[in-house]
Amino acid sequence: MKQILIPILLALCVFSASASGQGSTIASAVDREITDAEKQITDAAEAMPESKFNFSPENLHIAGGDYKGVRTFALQIRHIAASNYAIWSALTGDRFPADFLGGNGPENLTTKTAILKFLKDSFVLGHKAAAILTLAWISTDKNSPKIWDFAIRYR
Numbered sequence: 001m002k003q004i005l006i007p008i009l010l011a012l013c014v015f016s017a018s019a020s021g022q023g024s025t026i027a028s029a030v031d032r033e034i035t036d037a038e039k040q041i042t043d044a045a046e047a048m049p050e051s052k053f054n055f056s057p058e059n060l061h062i063a064g065g066d067y068k069g070v071r072t073f074a075l076q077i078r079h080i081a082a083s084n085y086a087i088w089s090a091l092t093g094d095r096f097p098a099d100f101l102g103g104n105g106p107e108n109l110t111t112k113t114a115i116l117k118f119l120k121d122s123f124v125l126g127h128k129a130a131a132i133l134t135l136a137w138i139s140t141d142k143n144s145p146k147i148w149d150f151a152i153r154y155r
Contacts, residue, residue, distance in 0.1 A: 026138070031130035038123040045077050045119060050112040071104075077115050078105035084122035088129040 048055075053074040058067040071079060082105035089096045099106045109115050 025133075026135070027130050027133040030133055031127060034123060034126040034130055038126070041077070041080060042116070042119060042123070045112075045116055048073055048112075053112050053115070074110075074112070074115055075104055077119055078109060079103055081105055081115075081119040081122040084126055088122075088125045091129040091132060092125060094125060 054072045056067065056070050056072040057065065058070050060067070082100045082103055085094075085096060085100055085105075088094075097106075105118060109118055
């Protein structure tokens with residue numbers, strides 16, 4: 001498996017370096033992607049008024065619309081944060097909290113402030129994971145299973 005993964009990661013590194021026009025590493029390429037997603041998602045969450053944080057199209061009762069069970073905006077943000085923890089903890093080795101299982105994160109997070117903190121903390125873990133992605137780290141036998149676990153979760 002490692003024989004396949006290392007060339008793929010090297011190709012990613014070379015492609016990202018040539019595409020960005022600057023010397024790039026796997027860590028910096030992944031970190032850039034995390035930063036882009038973080039900005040877009042965090043900006044949207046911060047822009048949503050707290051009074052609309054529990055919006056779901058199900059609440060609109062649109063004739064012919066099948067929105068039953070659609071996540072609220074708040075639940076979708078919690079879901080993104082919980083998914084970030086699931087993806088990145090595979091690389092960092094951080095413990096994945098049991099109350100994050102099920103994909104929606106902790107049930108006790110109900111305010112915009114608490115949910116935003118959860119979201120921002122999840123991206124901190126993403127940046128931590130990106131920072132460890134060096135070729136030396138990736139190529140060690142003990143880290144190879146972590147990369148495959150990450151790749152399976154990230155797809």
